[in-house]
Amino acid sequence: MSKAAERHNIDRSVDRSQPVEKLHPNERIKLESGYLRGALDASLAERITGAVLEDDHQLTKFHGTYQQDDRDLREERRRSKLEPAYSFMIRVRLPGGVCQPEQWLQLDELARNYANNTLRLTTRQTFQFHGVLKRDLATTMQGIHDSLLDTIAACGDVNRGVMATPIPEFSALHAQVFPIAKAVSEHLLPGTRAYHEIWLNEQPVYQGDKEDEVEPVYGKTYLPRKFKIGFAIPPVNDVDVFTQDIGFIAIADEDDLAGFNVAVGGGMGRTDNEPSTYPRLGDVIGFIPPDKAVEVAEKIVTIQRDFGNRVDRKLARMKYTIDRNGLDWFVDELEERLGWKLEPARDYHFDTSTDRFGWSKNAEGTWNYTAFIENGRVKDDGAHQVMTGLREIAKVHKGDLRITPNQNLIIACIPARQKARIRKLLEKHGIIAASERSTLRRHSMACVAFPTCGLAMAESERYLPSLITKVEGLLEETGLGDVGIVIRMSGCNNGCSRPYVAEIGFSGRAPGKYNMYLGGGYYGQRLAKPYLENIGEETILQTLRPMFAAYAEKRRDGEAFGDFVIRRGYVAAVHHGTDFNAEVEPEAAGAGATGTRS
Template sequence: MSTPDQDKNELDKTLLHLGPGEGSKVEHIKVESNYLRGQIVEELAQDTPRFTEDQVQLIKFHGMYQQEDRDARQARKAAGAEKAYQFMIRSRIPGGALTADQYLVQDDLSERYGNHTMRITTRQSFQLHGILKGNIHATINEINKSLLSTLAACGDVNRNVMACPAPVSSRAQAQIQEIAHKLAMHLAPKSSAYHEIWLDGEKVASSEEPEVVVEPMYGTTYLPRKFKVGVLYPGDNCIDAFTQDIAFIARVEDEQLVGFTAVIGGGMGATHGKKETFPRLGNPLADVSVDQVLKVAETIITVQRDYGDRTNRRHARMKYVVEERGIPWFRQQVEERLGYQLSDPSEVHFHDVDHHLGWHQQHDGNWFLGLHIENGRLRDTETLQLKSGLRTVIKEFRPNIRLTAQQNILLIDIPKEQRAAIEARLQGFGIETDAEAIGAYRYAMACPALPTCGLAVAEAERALPGVVKQLEANLQELGLDGEKISFRMTGCPNGCARPYMGDVGFVGRSRDLYNVHVGGDWQNTRLNTIYAQNVNVKDIPSVLSPLFTLWRDEREAGEGFGDFCHRIGVEQLKERAAAQPVTR
């Protein structure tokens, strides 16, 4: 029987000699890139606003996407001008943990080189938008000087490792943050290309020179598609465990971390009209000890590396391997590569999704403050000086920072005597510190979508606030204000804001049209279901209003909106909603 390393080497050899039509184009680009170097240095030196197509695929591994301002597309086309190319640069921030200085570096770079905003992602990292090609090197270099990185924030590798961001209340919780960081370092690409291109400016090795094996886990082919890992504290599903390729859910006994239950095969992406693509919830695989986590994660990744679909990128995520081959097969593969058997998985239960908003006392006596950030976008407007206010408070009081999976921010390690002063400073900039005052939007998320994302077919970040405002008004009229309902919107079916989980999801179909999903649950352990297709954005409130009325009148004690919709069923909901009066 061949070893996993031999299997990987044979796979590499096969891909190195792919013939026409064999394997996706991206697979050829990766193999021929000399471990992610490609022609990035040469094209950086060219006086052009963009990279060529092959290099666009490679720069993702270095933490960026080439985009354009799609709002300007028609005017520039009419004027005969080139597209308004720009770049989104994403940092890798395990567990969303960073210092005051690191935050301020991101803020400064967004002002110097970006579009004067920062965006907290749904994977607890920062994105800087509007970076021009000539400023990419300086931006990435400065991020690394702050001891953060953009390496593997994008691309066909393991991406930012998520973890519960709340400050430690016990040694077990502290270990979760530590393990998230260790996983991020262990699973990162080992090629020196990133260091050469962005940090030292060393001459990239010629493709004619002999290569040494620099990617012991990934090989020259890396992964078939992106890969996502999260680490959770028991009971609180604040990072959506079942949407991860691997979720390590802590097992804690007497406040001691005794191990993890590994859940695998989750993923949100789908393609409209392609039934072979679909969102999927992860399945329990096995229990692992604390000492086994790194090796087990690596081994799971090698199975995906060797068996993931490299011909169809829409079908390349690990969720399809798990779905089609099954958990028993997958576990056997992992155990054979490990050389030992794993323990059967423990049952997994979540009782809440904690958004960590408002003031909370830490175990050490200090406090943390969770601030709601609408769609994760940090910017200044005429009515809310959010970006300036946070910059002022962080400069003056020097709190540590945590970013959340709901695109919010936590200011942590605050001494009790600073609370009143921080409150006053924030309120002076119009920043709300009372979670209850935020209203329905505190449970809402949207992806960036238009005008920057090349995949977007509809609005999300710019559309959801107006939709939720109207939905909130309808809920108030029904006496349902203050109820917990999660709303998630994406401008395409790839699911970056995880719209297939939670109570209500809106998935863009085309300009101003969305599929409306209902019937998930508050704890994010169940997929929701399409209720209505191709709904105009202005009609979303009238589509949901009859369901809110039914929920108010017929729900069981303590039953959430998603649970109610799931219990009744989509077909019954449609029939009964049709008899309800329309509210706009």
């Protein structure tokens, strides 16, 4: 036990030193996997089923793929005595969301040949393929590798893809921040060669009990749960930096990067009806120079490795490690492992978490176009031939392509001489028209949910667009017009679309039923508060109509909707994750609210 742990009398009863039989079953799977190999080779070779063995299903996540089945067909196949229609989701590792046009074209081709003819842009700035059959997994993985990308650690109990604000107008800072984000991503990759052996036909190096392979950061059992890191460049908090396990907030000295404020302990996941679980925003603990970011990230990861809960996965994220032991303990432990102290945090300012759509110009004279991709789904749909249009643009584009944390796409660094050609392609394929939607719609975000996500309890991606249409009608009806309100929806309580920091958030409870949250910060600075439970569309619209009418009449100049519902007493402000589930009365008297608060 470290000196910091001794000083704070930390209880390590749930750390990885426990006997395996007392830990969560996933800990045994990891320990016995031979550094993430398991029996994956045999599972993939078995053609009698479209699935992999259960233990191997857990291990595939570390390789960037999840086993799923088509839930639209599940009951029909059960009645026909057929196994579920299994397929796989594959997630690419793409630090900072930046890819080259040639890579886009290769991924587009893979999606058309082996997936469901769409590309999904995620809330963590990367690509997902859906509907890949087991027989095509290796071929698809090899195709991704041929594009000079991979899927290593895009899922699983490791550090996931590292995010970074992609806005090209901040080119001087972005040029300094992006390489650091990429370096953190590379440094925290698992050291095992399992991925290369299983998917890329590399000669095996692991010889059973022979200790010729090590994981210098993670150890044999890796982390207790997933781990997320993001880099934000103020004034834009598009990465929702406070929702990350580690958030690095860039501090500028004019156009130069002075360093980062470090925030720790963010996380969105929670479990319905279990008040011991909650979303949490990170705490800023200090400032570091740029060249210390990799070291700080590693040491924080090792604290979570050593002290995270390996018995109850619902309480295994780093936010619970911090709240169980105390933030002061965490900082002491970090500084002891570093051998030096953090500097006091420096001033910074955020004013939005949303994207800037349309055209913008960079200091060096190149142009960018930020396109709205509704819920991140790149597909051809009627007049909006987005997948075809982006394919044609990628064939001629001389800059790069950047996925935003809000599931949109920046066609970045377009040479001035090429702008007219890119504009013509955007217009021809309806991409500009798709981007000129209401501000409300462009600020909305949904996770995938049905039919592929096994955790979903309600629709999200397929339903939110129609709900937004009806909410747009309410805004017009109450005189608000094209006001911007951040609305996010997840199909379950895990919060992949980050609904718990939205001004209006929804999480699925059952088909057609949602929990509703109000009062999140417009720029990601405050959690929302549970407001109504298990409600359908009719109640949602009936609830929002009088709120919007009050907002139109009584809002202050420039007041965001999330701030308004707190000031008017609809919900109490959430000052810490532990307040999320608490029965706290709003401080201000307001116009009242319909329904029963959860």
